Amino acid sequence: MSLPVSPPCVIFLNGPVNAGKSTVGPLVAARLSQAVWLDGDDHGADPSLPLADQWEAARRRIEAAIAALTEGTLVVGYPMDQALYERLHEKADKAGARLLVVTLSPPLEVALSDRGARVLTDAERARVAQMYDEGYQARPFSDMLLNTARLSPDECADDIVALAANVGR
Numbered sequence: 001m002s003l004p005v006s007p008p009c010v011i012f013l014n015g016p017v018n019a020g021k022s023t024v025g026p027l028v029a030a031r032l033s034q035a036v037w038l039d040g041d042d043h044g045a046d047p048s049l050p051l052a053d054q055w056e057a058a059r060r061r062i063e064a065a066i067a068a069l070t071e072g073t074l075v076v077g078y079p080m081d082q083a084l085y086e087r088l089h090e091k092a093d094k095a096g097a098r099l100l101v102v103t104l105s106p107p108l109e110v111a112l113s114d115r116g117a118r119v120l121t122d123a124e125r126a127r128v129a130q131m132y133d134e135g136y137q138a139r140p141f142s143d144m145l146l147n148t149a150r151l152s153p154d155e156c157a158d159d160i161v162a163l164a165a166n167v168g169r
Contacts, residue, residue: 008069008097011164012088014080014139015104016131017124018111020148020156021077024104027157029075032164038065040078059084066091073164079131085141100167102160103142106149108132143167 011028013021022039029037038061045057062076066088080088080101092099111128114120120128131137138145144163146156 008071008095009073009164010066010069010088010092010097010099011073011075011160012080012099012101013075013077013104013160014101014136014142015148016079016111016136017128018113018115018118018120019104019106019137020115020153021104023116023153024148024156024160025075025077027153028160029073031157031161032073032075034072036065036072036074038062038074038076040076059087063087063091066095066097069095069097079136080139081134081136082139082141085139098167100143100164101139101141102144102146102163103137103139104148104156105137105145106147108137110149111137 013025013028015021022041025039026037029035040058040062043054043058043061045054047054058078062078065074065076074097085101089099108129111132112120112125144160146159148156151159
């Protein structure tokens, strides 16, 4: 299925660790013409840097990709808080792009489990719980909430593409 999306558009997949962003994101990009997948975790920062510095490197990389967007769709997967939403909304506005935020929101017990080939470390499990406490699974600025435990990755991608094709028309 390849539905038309009025370019430029940023489809931002938000959610806690292990919500399915890196699984669903490439599927969304594959369904759209002129779409690029950007995994926010692939920020290129030195892994020995403090986490806050690595996170800022990821945010700057995402901002740069949005600023460079002139056509097509950028599909991004990365956890988003209110401050990042405001930063990226401003960047998207300046680029003349629509920003759609889809929050992937499996139940906590699912996000804490090993899913697919991914085996969570104890630190990742602690981060998942912290992110649920901080509300990453239910951001009020979301255009869509998807329970990734109820739908297959392909069904999630189809729902996201349908949203993108219909928003703003």
